[in-house]
Amino acid sequence: MILKSVAMFVIAGLSYFIALVLYMPVSFAWGYVQEWLPLQQLPVKVQQTNGTLWDGEALLSSRQLSGVIDWQLAPQSLITSDSLVNIDFRSDRISLTSQGALRNFEQAELDANLELDLAALNPLLRQHRLNLSGVLTIQRLSTVVDLNTGKPLELKGQGRWEGGSVSYPMGREVQSTVMPPLVGQITQVGQDISLEVTEEESGKAVMQAQMGPDGVAKIQIRRRLLDLAGAPWSGSSGPDDVVFRIQQKVI
Numbered sequence: 001m002i003l004k005s006v007a008m009f010v011i012a013g014l015s016y017f018i019a020l021v022l023y024m025p026v027s028f029a030w031g032y033v034q035e036w037l038p039l040q041q042l043p044v045k046v047q048q049t050n051g052t053l054w055d056g057e058a059l060l061s062s063r064q065l066s067g068v069i070d071w072q073l074a075p076q077s078l079i080t081s082d083s084l085v086n087i088d089f090r091s092d093r094i095s096l097t098s099q100g101a102l103r104n105f106e107q108a109e110l111d112a113n114l115e116l117d118l119a120a121l122n123p124l125l126r127q128h129r130l131n132l133s134g135v136l137t138i139q140r141l142s143t144v145v146d147l148n149t150g151k152p153l154e155l156k157g158q159g160r161w162e163g164g165s166v167s168y169p170m171g172r173e174v175q176s177t178v179m180p181p182l183v184g185q186i187t188q189v190g191q192d193i194s195l196e197v198t199e200e201e202s203g204k205a206v207m208q209a210q211m212g213p214d215g216v217a218k219i220q221i222r223r224r225l226l227d228l229a230g231a232p233w234s235g236s237s238g239p240d241d242v243v244f245r246i247q248q249k250v251i
């Protein structure tokens with residue numbers, strides 16, 4: 001009789017604990033964990049939360065942008081290794097959908113699609129006298145990350161900029177032009193990540209970028225890109241010649 005009572009008590013306790021975890025409001029959890037997070041150092045503020053830990057949303061805001069992030073977690077996938085989390089973000093200028101999963105707790109898979117109005121970047125670019133417009137779309141971005149090192153093992157995707165008006169500094173003046181659509185392919189060979197950008201209509205290259213495991217990005221810009229922008233260039237170089245080489249550590 002005593003054993004039966006103890007068993008019933010344990011079952012009831014486990015049931016209560018599972019229900020508490022599954023239906024815990026995200027507002028309750030956030031109110032507890034935010035005391036332990038260095039929120040002052042984050043550029044994004046959480047204004048409001050709704051839903052549960054497993055199916056909820058939060059209103060985020062920063063100096064330049066505000067939007068809603070929502071997520072769906074599948075607790076059973078921790079055992080089955082199926083899709084673990086779906087995360088979407090939406091604002092008036094950004095739309096992001098992504099899906100992630102684990103591989104034996106050693107690797108993480110992520111598939112994402114992004115749509116970005118480049119005008120959202122102008123507050124950051126204004127100090128460099130740059131101004132962009134048009135929508136950038138990144139589709140079928142797929143990556144596998146080694147959780148032990150945090151480095152990507154596989155990365156691929158494709159992007160397209162629909163073109164639009166741009167302004168850029170030229171000496172003491174600011175030049176303006178309308179750019180045609182550009183497309184790009186992201187690939188990874190070994191530990192090197194590459195980006196190839198071409199003009200959509202002609203299919204000819206305008207820029208290449210490569211980043212190695214040391215986090216240094218190497219960018220080559222062909223004269224064709226300057227021609228499309230209407231930027232004057234002296235010399236006898238052809239459209240396929242590289243006229244600028246940039247090397248910068250980004251990670």
